[in-house]
Amino acid sequence: MHLREALRLARELGAFTAAQAAYILGIHVAEARERLERFVYNGLLKAVDVAGVRFYYRDPVEAAEVILSSVDVAALPREERRRLANL
Numbered sequence: 001m002h003l004r005e006a007l008r009l010a011r012e013l014g015a016f017t018a019a020q021a022a023y024i025l026g027i028h029v030a031e032a033r034e035r036l037e038r039f040v041y042n043g044l045l046k047a048v049d050v051a052g053v054r055f056y057y058r059d060p061v062e063a064a065e066v067i068l069s070s071v072d073v074a075a076l077p078r079e080e081r082r083r084l085a086n087l
Contacts, residue, residue, distance in 0.1 A: 006039055007058065014062035015055040050080055 005025055009016050018033035025032065036056050039045040047056050048063070051071050057063030064084060073081060 003039060003044060006036060006045060006056070010045065010056065010058040014059070014066035015057040017053055017055060021056070048083060050084060051076055 006021065009021055009024065013020070018036055019029050021027075021036065022029040022032040036045065036047070040047045040056065045056050045058060046060070046063075047054055048067070049055075050067055053071075055063060055067055057066075067084060073084070076084075
């Protein structure tokens with residue numbers, strides 16, 4: 001996965017997981033996760049863990065909308081709800 005592909009996914013999906021990136025790009029999940037983490041480390045992407053799932057994103061507003069629509073916020077622990085509010 002190249003940076004351009006990761007940025008395209010972030011732009012098109014708002015937020016995505018390593019498994020989604022792997023599926024869309026046709027690569028192994030471990031490879032996608034490794035490259036995405038490298039992008040996060042270098043400040044090219046951001047990431048947040050919610051309900052045991054790591055989401056990658058660029059725009060926090062779009063990411064929050066996607067993440068909130070994919071999880072039951074009321075079922076999340078208080079700390080995770082706070083983390084989402086601070087995206």
